[in-house]
Amino acid sequence: MRSVQLEEVLGCCVLLFVPMQEVTATSRHYVDRLFDPDPQKVLQGVIDMKNAVIGNNKQKANLIVLGAVPRLLYLLQQSSSSLELRTECAVVLGSLAMGTENNIKSLVDCHIIPALLQGLLSPDLIFIEACLRCLRTVFISPVTPVQLLYTDPTVIPHLMSLLSSSQRTQEYITQIFSHCCKTPEHQTVLFNHGAIQNIAPLLISPSYKVRMQALKCFSVLAYENTQVSMTLVNVLVDGELLSQVFVKMMQRDQPIEMQLTAAKCLTYMCRAGAIRTDDSCIVLKTLPCLVRMCSKEHLLEERVEGAETLAYLMEPDVELQRIASTTDHLVAMLADYFKYPSSVSAITDIKRLDHDLKHAHELRQAAFKLYASLGSNDEDIRKKVCRSPGPPESQTGFHVPAAHTCSVLPPDHRDGEHDGSDRQRSVRVQH
Template structure:
């Protein structure tokens, strides 16, 4: 049946669209169809028009028309297409559509047997899945099986592409990855890799990359899946060749990177070392587009993040460092973030690589700029880059001091950023406070001790760890005034809380801090005169707690330092309970506890020092001499020498 179409423009206002919207509610399917088509055409490319028609409440009506099985198929198809068009609007538009139940309705419609309607719904679902970062749809096993049924070898290219795109957004957790793997996705996607069409291959590889990210079980399944006797990694290796489209190369390299990081392909495999890595380095070069370079650099950062051999191979690659520096000049956030991430990975382990990066012209200037950037992602990437580069001992003494990197770092920390940024910044601070760093004194003047003391009371264990760790570094061979400042800022109650911390790493660093506070010998007596009872109470708390030998070893080492002080050792000698514990540990089966206990006793009984004879006599009465005689036959040379 023919019906009259009224003219429309691409930017109709609310008044001119009202008549079409009224017809949307007509019982006449032809009027309804004409209305949907006009609305669809009016919103194409215009977020303003999308907002206008959404504000008039058409979404529930479109959903109703889509799910109404008694409605003409053509109306339902146009409803799906229009919803898909609205889903290309703003985040608010997409969120409204999702909250209206669009996705579940589409999944229900896919159970029907109307080919063109299914095509429209798949396209709509693809748009909804990828346009929204807030799309948290949980697909059931039945949903996944149904979607995969549209990706078989006899299905159209459009369907295959849509399904791969939809499912790549359905892999946000290990549960979802495992579910998709369990319904046979790797086998189906392996078949699709052989399809000679990049509109299918690219989303398929993207989906495989999402499936295996951080999931060793799924990654192993993918690596061992074949099509026509060719395993998926070998297919992927052919897709990163220079003659492939850049998007194809990037996605294949990203998938291989994820398979490697998930533990399914070793770093020494030629596919990683000689294919994936060189491909990513090549795509970082200046002749490629900014967007492609950014993605390549970000993937390269992830590939090389934890493997020192890959870091070395990448660092010697042709002009990579200069290409990444050039990327830092780009306007996009993604480009600069990726470059900082790549530098952080490359410099994670090797001193020579760090020096080469730091010596690159303008690099440190860019890092300092990044620390103060208005964008949170840039600040975080710059801080992590600084943390990686600050592992260089020589550069802490020279380049870092020349650029005063501590200044923007302190500013960033003082601004109370989010936990992620605070953790990264405090990690970098730990390195800047090492004993040989010239930045220590100016940072002390800027109130770093109080800032770190505040970190130790944070709820996040990583922040507590970094706070204590930095204070431990600061206390190492520090002046007496600095140590007193640390103890005053922390306070006795906080030290005890840290010694009772549920995170063993925090406890170990707190013991390390106490050990640094009561050494060297020139500081021991002063520190114990001021804080002796609290320190002894803390040590006893650890020795009596249900801790590992490695933890108790640190507590015994603190006692060893205290025993070295001329007056400080009286805190041990006057405490019968501590003396008995020391004697018990002298015969402990764990060498890591025996050795510091004997070391402590040795310091207490050292000849030629005031009160030595009296201490020797008291310890002899407690049976120490007999134990030492028994230890003369030990095979432990360290223990024997002590």
């Protein structure tokens, strides 16, 4: 009996091993062709490799393990390589970067970023776009150290100079900026190299992708930055104040992503002191837009982002809190934030269940932040929250756990061991 079982196991091993040998042999063949003395055969080898890795993460991993990346980077950087070959190398590297996070780590360890940044000095726009596309893919990964963008002080000004080259360069560069602006120091570097004047015209680009990435740039630039926000409030785009451009982007006929990001821009400008809390663009446009995002008609991710941004907007201002508490049944809407995940018996789609489970904690946390912000200054609003059909008392007791960084109780009811000086930020900038 044991011998039969052993044969079955060994048989499975052989069946698994042979295909892996074939895959490895095929991958080795692709890599070997990169070393052919005939430049045309090398070019064809790179093109074939490009076609082989599309949508094939196993093939990508095999090629990386077999050493394809250093050779591709070598060919990309050689002045003797044809422009077509260098461009195809950049395209393949970009495809490899679209695999797993381990792929990205391997590419970064092979110093792909300096090589691609060097490629941006080329006079050929097609090659530049291929390098930028790959850089964009690498930098938007959470495993890539964003500081690598700022190591060479000549990189940021050169990227600014490339913004006017094409819609693709505009899209890729602004996306790189929005993902790599993580600290006040990064904001200062981008600001000092003309980010505002170079990116502002892109808000009226005919390309939605360009407009959206430019908007995200202003969102991360303005976050808790008075200097940037005070500058933005005076910027004109095609003869119109930037704040009014943002207001137009919040209109209901615009994509939700654009409405939310424009609302975040105005929220951050307001919190930085560049726009008054009683300004019509805040009271009549931004606040209603964010309340609208809390509706169950929107995706769970959008509701989380809308609630957190709204909480951040009105946190220091009691009048905004009063307005929000009476706008579109906001308090009642928050009760829905505690209804996820839905009843398992009612869910037939396992993907939906997984999605609900993933976002249930984020929804509750966002709701707690918004409850806390609503009731932080006004007793009448607190009473209204108490009477609302919100979360079960056992979940809150009108005390939010420390993990939620805020409480719906007035300050004198908070834990006496902690004062407001060590409160964490209730909203983090989201890209």
